[in-house]
Amino acid sequence: MQTERQREIIEAAIHLIHHKGIQGLTIKNLAQAIGVTEPAVYRHFENKIQILIAILDVFRGNTANIFEQEQFRQVSALEKITHLFNEHFSTFTTNPALASVVFSEEIFKNEPLLLDKIMSVMSGNMAILRDIIQEGQANEEIRNDVPAEHLSWMLMGTLRLYIKNWQLQQHTMNLKSEGKKLIHSLSRILLP
Template structure:
């Protein structure tokens, strides 16, 4: 489990990465943000990479909660996809710095362990989405003139770009409200 201070460091690191990119994520900046000195950071993490690893864990577990809740209900496949993304929009609205994690290939490029971890997360999410699509195609809800693999790229790609635009715009529009419209468009696209 994580101590209060560790959580504080992880959250500060996320904000730092979100605001200034990897280049801004230095131990000095991190310590300044929290209001302690640089060496104090090392009382809570053995090194910088461990902080990044914890960020990924933090994201992974908080994603798991969303997924569990959604996947095991009796909604239709299309409804499931809708809810999945609504939940993500809510999560990103509450903690905008989390967005950096889903576009973190660049941030985590430095270390093979990090690349491995991020690949794991991406692949798991991919597989979940493809599974939902396949189910929907099997029961006639979702069009089957396009392979699930390609539909998943269309869905995930749309949402990623949309969130990226929100991040690029400095979170200046309502992700939740605008996002609903995009979700509606995607539903129209994938339905049979």
């Protein structure tokens, strides 16, 4: 279980990455952000890697759950996919800093442990999306002339690039409402 301070540190770390990139995530900056001295941080985390691991767990908790929960809802495949996308746009609108971390595998490229973790979350999400598409194809709700695998690359790729662009534009566009239009186009493409 996490203490209040640990949660505070993780939140500050995510914000640091968001605003200054991974190179801005230093223990000094982190300590400053929560208003203590550097060594105090080490009372709450053994080392910096443990902080990054904790960030990844927040990521898993937020993003992966969006996928997992969708999987078992009793609605059509297309509705699942639409809802999935909307949930993502909502989450990132509420917590833009999270998006910076989620789609930046580069951040974790150094530590193999971290890279493994982020890759397993990613491929898990992809598998769920593919299953939903396959289910839709079986119901003749989604086009069958293209492999589910390729459709899931397409959906996930579009989602990621769209969010990355929103980030690079410093959130000037309305991700939720513009996203709705994009989702509309994507579902049209999925139809048989």
